[in-house]
Amino acid sequence: MPLQLPATADDYRRLARARLPRFLFDYIDGGATDEQTVRANVADWATIALRQRVLVDVDGIDTSATLLGQACSMPLALAPVGLAGLMARRGEAQAARAARAAGVPFTLSTVGICPLAEVTEAAGPVWFQLYMLRDRGVVRALLQRAWESGCRTLVFTVDLPVSGMRHRDTRNGLESASARARLIRAGQLLSRPAWLLDVAVRGQPHAFGNLTDQVPGAADFTAFKAWVDTQFDPSVTWAEIDWLRAQWQGAIALKGVLDAEDATAAVRAGVQGIVVSNHGGRQLDGVASTVAKLPAIVQAVGGGAEVLVDGGIRSGVDVFRALALGARGALIGRPWAFALAAAGERGVSDLLSRWRRELLLAMTLTGARSPAEIDGARLDRPKS
Amino acid sequence: MPLQLPATADDYRRLARARLPRFLFDYIDGGATDEQTVRANVADWATIALRQRVLVDVDGIDTSATLLGQACSMPLALAPVGLAGLMARRGEAQAARAARAAGVPFTLSTVGICPLAEVTEAAGPVWFQLYMLRDRGVVRALLQRAWESGCRTLVFTVDLPVSGMRHRDTRNGLESASARARLIRAGQLLSRPAWLLDVAVRGQPHAFGNLTDQVPGAADFTAFKAWVDTQFDPSVTWAEIDWLRAQWQGAIALKGVLDAEDATAAVRAGVQGIVVSNHGGRQLDGVASTVAKLPAIVQAVGGGAEVLVDGGIRSGVDVFRALALGARGALIGRPWAFALAAAGERGVSDLLSRWRRELLLAMTLTGARSPAEIDGARLDRPKS
Amino acid sequence: MPLQLPATADDYRRLARARLPRFLFDYIDGGATDEQTVRANVADWATIALRQRVLVDVDGIDTSATLLGQACSMPLALAPVGLAGLMARRGEAQAARAARAAGVPFTLSTVGICPLAEVTEAAGPVWFQLYMLRDRGVVRALLQRAWESGCRTLVFTVDLPVSGMRHRDTRNGLESASARARLIRAGQLLSRPAWLLDVAVRGQPHAFGNLTDQVPGAADFTAFKAWVDTQFDPSVTWAEIDWLRAQWQGAIALKGVLDAEDATAAVRAGVQGIVVSNHGGRQLDGVASTVAKLPAIVQAVGGGAEVLVDGGIRSGVDVFRALALGARGALIGRPWAFALAAAGERGVSDLLSRWRRELLLAMTLTGARSPAEIDGARLDRPKS
Amino acid sequence: MPLQLPATADDYRRLARARLPRFLFDYIDGGATDEQTVRANVADWATIALRQRVLVDVDGIDTSATLLGQACSMPLALAPVGLAGLMARRGEAQAARAARAAGVPFTLSTVGICPLAEVTEAAGPVWFQLYMLRDRGVVRALLQRAWESGCRTLVFTVDLPVSGMRHRDTRNGLESASARARLIRAGQLLSRPAWLLDVAVRGQPHAFGNLTDQVPGAADFTAFKAWVDTQFDPSVTWAEIDWLRAQWQGAIALKGVLDAEDATAAVRAGVQGIVVSNHGGRQLDGVASTVAKLPAIVQAVGGGAEVLVDGGIRSGVDVFRALALGARGALIGRPWAFALAAAGERGVSDLLSRWRRELLLAMTLTGARSPAEIDGARLDRPKS
Numbered sequence A, B, C, D: 001m002p003l004q005l006p007a008t009a010d011d012y013r014r015l016a017r018a019r020l021p022r023f024l025f026d027y028i029d030g031g032a033t034d035e036q037t038v039r040a041n042v043a044d045w046a047t048i049a050l051r052q053r054v055l056v057d058v059d060g061i062d063t064s065a066t067l068l069g070q071a072c073s074m075p076l077a078l079a080p081v082g083l084a085g086l087m088a089r090r091g092e093a094q095a096a097r098a099a100r101a102a103g104v105p106f107t108l109s110t111v112g113i114c115p116l117a118e119v120t121e122a123a124g125p126v127w128f129q130l131y132m133l134r135d136r137g138v139v140r141a142l143l144q145r146a147w148e149s150g151c152r153t154l155v156f157t158v159d160l161p162v163s164g165m166r167h168r169d170t171r172n173g174l175e176s177a178s179a180r181a182r183l184i185r186a187g188q189l190l191s192r193p194a195w196l197l198d199v200a201v202r203g204q205p206h207a208f209g210n211l212t213d214q215v216p217g218a219a220d221f222t223a224f225k226a227w228v229d230t231q232f233d234p235s236v237t238w239a240e241i242d243w244l245r246a247q248w249q250g251a252i253a254l255k256g257v258l259d260a261e262d263a264t265a266a267v268r269a270g271v272q273g274i275v276v277s278n279h280g281g282r283q284l285d286g287v288a289s290t291v292a293k294l295p296a297i298v299q300a301v302g303g304g305a306e307v308l309v310d311g312g313i314r315s316g317v318d319v320f321r322a323l324a325l326g327a328r329g330a331l332i333g334r335p336w337a338f339a340l341a342a343a344g345e346r347g348v349s350d351l352l353s354r355w356r357r358e359l360l361l362a363m364t365l366t367g368a369r370s371p372a373e374i375d376g377a378r379l380d381r382p383k384s
């Protein structure tokens, strides 16, 4: 690549690849088995065509919106990304600072590296993402700590009853303790001395900040997977939502809904929001892209909850598309993780400010003066 | 590439890439954000199939046509291209000469390098393209100068209320004043010494010929963008067309219409022509290709104005396709800019003469004896 | 390829390519003429989308199933692959052992290298695949030996009345006795010394284990093809099934059915199972993929026989898809042959255990608690 | 490419590229302008799916057929290819010999290198292809010579009223007399010394064998094109067919029909056959592939004439497809020209014998016992 400055999520991805040890890059970039859904998530947004309108007065239009009760500079939030703290030194704290400066919510994963306290101290209250653990006592403690640190929005992820199968992890030797596997990992680490020094050495500790009593350390992927597979609870059903609502005073969004029937059930269960998601294509390969399912889910929900969406959103234009299809807002995972890996807090800030300009531009050229005006009539659909 | 002579728009593009500093090549070649629309503009023409007919007497058929009242050797015009004067020494003058020799209209951009006087002196009257500026006094002065220099056709561009977002400019450091950005630009300039000497040094001055009082100089992209964003008027609405018609005696064509509703409004506003355009995919990425929208717009206009089209037209066969879909004529942007960059006036002449042969051939083999005979019946459409 | 561990069928394919002489790799990998059907077999599975469901209790779900009366750990069997014994030293015995350990059936080809006795001694009873030979006495003897070795399931292959046309064999000189052809083959052999020593030298003998009286040796492809073309019987019709049922007490599955009309005939003929197959795209290029034909065949059969399917299945998710489309189970050919070539018995074991995890995961995330629950409602189909 | 033997049309194409001077290779390989139709011709055949049928008695089936009254070993003929004599020494004579040995018709082009007498002396009577020249006296003389040499089938080509626009010729300097163009051509010639000696030097003379009085020499492409453009008659209409029938006692096939309306007119004009063709995509780029138009034309003709088809046929399976769509036979152009260039008469023989085996195999596996049994029911069409 010739010497160039980064402009897009994909540019930051390339920079991240050059900076991170391969297994870490692959951990973010990859998905379940053959990664069809990962690719579909991205590709399918591109099929949604916008309508260019002219000679509309577009002086002084505005991108601000409200997501799950929180005022935002634009209808976008940072999705929970486990282990994000390994992308850069104390990664979640850096990204949360960038999100706060940009005026958008940051979501901290159950399996983040920085503890909630460190993140909120750096950047104020954030959203907290929960995985259901077999030990409900631990869950209750997590929720309590989140509440106390000022968090009022809970993102409850339901599409990870067991961890997905990621071939790249196998290839990189993360699932084996053999000498060959250890050699592969060591080779990948040694070829990234800058990351080693800055993050691995100076960015300690690398335990899971919110689960220090539960899991040993985050560096050991094999042990981590084993812990997930024994501690995450695959027997959770809709009944559990009642239990959760009893523990949590704030808003609850159900993350990982990809089917209209499940969306209807979610509304019935009384959650405030749902996140249409296939976990970024990391769980079940072969399921539809989120954009393909979004319209039917919006229709099924019928205003009974806020519908957010994530998966494959790679530009401000994609955020516009999500809204035009009926979502209230969008979440992004890999884009911010890569920007963070490539250039730390500054990278995330830059990405967010560019996307906001892009969204503003899309509004300007379609003649939508506010996010509320971004509806289906802004799309170019073949007549049927 | 083996040693070869140029035959197509794409061949000239390759030659231009070898001759221009990268940021300049990218400025022409690129488009908005992910450039989906740029690609769709080109790709979608290829889906329009022609009908081969045989044993029709095709001796002595003819390509000549009339566009917006002007007799042309074929139904094609050169679209306005800002900064074209940087493609070759005094570029607009060279291209206008080639257009005149070929018998087709040349359109000078508001933000061209050569002033109107220089161009008309070299090549006779041309079409003039207008962007609406906040300062209506400047606009009035521009129009007056255009009229006095013999121009009778005004192309009023309405799809640039603000300037689009072009990632390539960011990557090439055009939007930053940092040392790194300056280094990138300098490196790109130094690797093209022939252009530097011929155009940058000997092709002076490089101010915007028609706006010398308004904008400092064209070489500084960052300052240029800032000027566009403060001076271009995003509050213009349909009402403004009345004002414009009061200032201009000649024909007015509205450039940048991509929606049937806007086309209807344009007819109502009383313009003589519309140019179906998405600004070559340079403004809002994700909008439909122009060919996809052309038929519905032709239908909506219903003869109330001349419908021209641009975007992705890359051959004489594409010009034929545009006419078969109901357009009266086609405009081209990048093709002439690249031919100019690659081989100056001679390049543009060669391109135009080849396209004319190609159009003639398409007419011969479909049995259409004049542009007027190129209609929907010349297309091969699956029965429905 | 960077240093990595194998995770998928495709990874094993790459390793096999590095280990096998080219003509042998091409013999497995290739197909009939232009290999359109080979590619379609694989590509078309990817178009079948799964439905992600959440908050279903998926603790302790199970993949076990029954195929043609045999209890299996999952609904998968190893398809018959001729000459598989050349992939690794005494290849069929190794693969059969891996299959037995994994709890899935192994099918021995009529033209396998290891004789039935060798395979069953190593791994217990297997399925036996039959080609109809002109000399019915030989066929009867084959069936008798199979029965005596404990085999109770006969797979009768009907899509190879003559051998297909495989361009790769021609290119690699397998169909010519010219000096140039011999040179090509010798060069390919010499570039794979590890295989030469391990398999060609130490893996002797290389006759067709079940046909030692009939065919000279397996190493000579040209003689083998000639033998197939003279000995295989292209005049076999449905009437022959009666004869076959008279010879064989166990279950019979007809392999190579790709048309609903033929499937109906098979049910009428009274077979226990059919294998929807186009011989892995090795016989008639240009026929539909097996997945494209599966639903219509399932409907035609209407429960009158067990429907299995093979062709292009490359993951546990594909096995899930086959069941969701109505198959009772799936067979795989190339995947196990490549795993065997790459890493022997251990390779096949690893592949099978990974696919089982993958199938389990697909069940978990679609909420199907057993193979019987994998039906059409687990697929995401656009409403019509 | 590793050392391999040729098996397909595409393999011969690669060998031809290595042997011919580039401009000559490009002359055969290329097509009109952007070559969309060239590609569509090939790609669209692949979309026609065959139906695999099993347990049909396919012992002793047969490919022989009758085309325009001539008994053939299979329903295939060699299409007229101008300048084919430059592919190999005395090229048309070599190819005609191979065609005769294989039992299929050879068509000699008006603008072939070898005169009719030389070809028929080598290989017996062939088909003769006619372009209409302005000078009807010359045409009459041509027809008389053809008749006297035993030719009874006239192929009258109607899709070349003027010569097409082939960008590759421009790129290779064939259309320019400049020093640069001459240099390009000389460089290409000098890099192919084997061809230079064998064909250019020892294969003399290189005049157009049937037009020695009319055109100077074939080596000069520019002069050739000029001659075509002045001598070919673009004013020919359907009325001319009457004149032609008056001159010719034998069968007449109209080559270049691509539209159902023209096919109807051809039947009305009383010709014995039509060849559905777009001149191999060499005349009007952007027209449909021949396979796309074949079914409608077959229906329009309704048995009133024999329908042949050419364009993009690259295998015996494609020949099968043509018949299944209603054609009586197929013609091939580039495939034989490349085989001839790569390996002379032997190459053409090999290609034809392989295609016959392929056709036989397709018949075997679809259960069609003769070309007459290859009908629409042999295709796998989605139910509607």
Ligand SMILES: Cc1cc2nc3c(=O)[nH]c(=O)nc-3n(C[C@H](O)[C@H](O)[C@H](O)COP(=O)(O)O)c2cc1C
Binding pocket: A027, A028, A029, A041, A079, A080, A081, A082, A083, A109, A110, A111, A129, A157, A255, A277, A278, A279, A280, A281, A282, A310, A311, A312, A313, A331, A332, A333, A334, A335, A337
């Ligand atoms: C590396 C990585 C780690 C993730 N970890 C979590 C997690 O801990 N909790 C969670 O709910 N989702 C997690 N996700 C899913 C994201 O929240 C989000 O749904 C997904 O990344 C959206 O797709 P995108 O990456 O294409 O934007 C993770 C995603 C990635 C890429």
Ligand SMILES: Cc1cc2nc3c(=O)[nH]c(=O)nc-3n(C[C@H](O)[C@H](O)[C@H](O)COP(=O)(O)O)c2cc1C
Binding pocket: B027, B028, B029, B041, B079, B080, B081, B082, B083, B109, B110, B111, B129, B157, B255, B277, B278, B279, B280, B281, B282, B310, B311, B312, B313, B331, B332, B333, B334, B335, B337
């Ligand atoms: C480098 C460049 C500069 C342009 N500048 C102008 C301009 O100043 N005014 C305008 O109305 N359109 C401008 N356009 C748009 C063109 O007039 C035209 O709509 C577009 O180029 C057509 O698409 P094509 O390039 O695919 O032919 C510009 C286009 C390019 C490529």
Ligand SMILES: Cc1cc2nc3c(=O)[nH]c(=O)nc-3n(C[C@H](O)[C@H](O)[C@H](O)COP(=O)(O)O)c2cc1C
Binding pocket: C027, C028, C029, C041, C079, C080, C081, C082, C083, C109, C110, C111, C129, C157, C255, C277, C278, C279, C280, C281, C282, C310, C311, C312, C313, C331, C332, C333, C334, C335, C337
């Ligand atoms: C190298 C090879 C040899 C094969 N030999 C036989 C065989 O002897 N008998 C048979 O019935 N099928 C044979 N087949 C077909 C397989 O049984 C099976 O139908 C096919 O491989 C399934 O497609 P897949 O390879 O894409 O999984 C063979 C396939 C391959 C790849």
Ligand SMILES: Cc1cc2nc3c(=O)[nH]c(=O)nc-3n(C[C@H](O)[C@H](O)[C@H](O)COP(=O)(O)O)c2cc1C
Binding pocket: D027, D028, D029, D041, D079, D080, D081, D082, D083, D109, D110, D111, D129, D157, D255, D277, D278, D279, D280, D281, D282, D310, D311, D312, D313, D331, D332, D333, D334, D335, D337
């Ligand atoms: C190099 C070349 C020369 C040709 N010359 C003639 C010709 O002289 N007369 C004619 O009727 N068709 C001519 N054709 C067209 C062929 O007869 C035929 O229609 C076409 O090649 C079929 O397409 P295919 O090449 O894809 O098989 C020519 C084609 C090629 C490729």
